[in-house]
Amino acid sequence: MTNILIVEARFYGAIADAQIEGARAALSAAGATHDVLTVPGALEIPAAIAFADASGNYDGYVALGCVIRGETYHFEVVAGESARAIMALTLDGLAIGNGILTVENEAQAWARARQSEKDKGGEAAKAVLAMIAIKAKFG
Numbered sequence: 001m002t003n004i005l006i007v008e009a010r011f012y013g014a015i016a017d018a019q020i021e022g023a024r025a026a027l028s029a030a031g032a033t034h035d036v037l038t039v040p041g042a043l044e045i046p047a048a049i050a051f052a053d054a055s056g057n058y059d060g061y062v063a064l065g066c067v068i069r070g071e072t073y074h075f076e077v078v079a080g081e082s083a084r085a086i087m088a089l090t091l092d093g094l095a096i097g098n099g100i101l102t103v104e105n106e107a108q109a110w111a112r113a114r115q116s117e118k119d120k121g122g123e124a125a126k127a128v129l130a131m132i133a134i135k136a137k138f139g
């Protein structure tokens with residue numbers, strides 16, 4: 001049984017609630033089990049995944065969060081560094097679906113958070129399941 005850890009950054013709680021619905025629906029449809037771990041913000045997601053991976057309990061991870069541009073360069077730091085660190089973990093052999101939204105405003109976030117044609121949470125869940133299969137194919 002494939003077991004996934006969803007690591008959700010709840011910086012924007014209502015958006016996080018919508019995102020996780022799509023991820024959960026996709027994982028359930030695929031017959032995968034999952035746990036949920038909550039972190040404060042997107043910058044904490046990569047370390048939380050690394051910490052959890054040490055347990056050996058998970059076949060893969062779904063990263064969920066929402067980074068909305070503000071007035072300062074901090075958007076680039078949070079959006080860029082969370083993505084870079086997640087990519088580094090994948091290159092270390094972890095299967096991770098990155099569903100962290102990096103958007104200009106809340107409207108763009110909502111258009112991608114709910115289960116709709118732009119369901120990034122569901123997309124990230126499907127991506128990690130695909131990568132688990134690819135990883136298994138090559139041993």
Ligand SMILES: Nc1c(NC[C@H](O)[C@H](O)[C@H](O)CO)[nH]c(=O)[nH]c1=O
Nearest residue numbers: 009011040041042043065066067068
């Ligand atoms: N501005 C956003 C943040 N900022 C917080 C950081 O992610 C981090 O928690 C803090 O710097 C402490 O280490 N996080 C988001 O997820 N989304 C944002 O829009």
Ligand SMILES: CC(=O)[C@@H](O)COP(=O)(O)O
Nearest residue numbers: 068070071072074075078
């Ligand atoms: C992405 C962020 O860190 C952002 O929400 C912070 O807003 P600001 O750049 O106005 O401090």
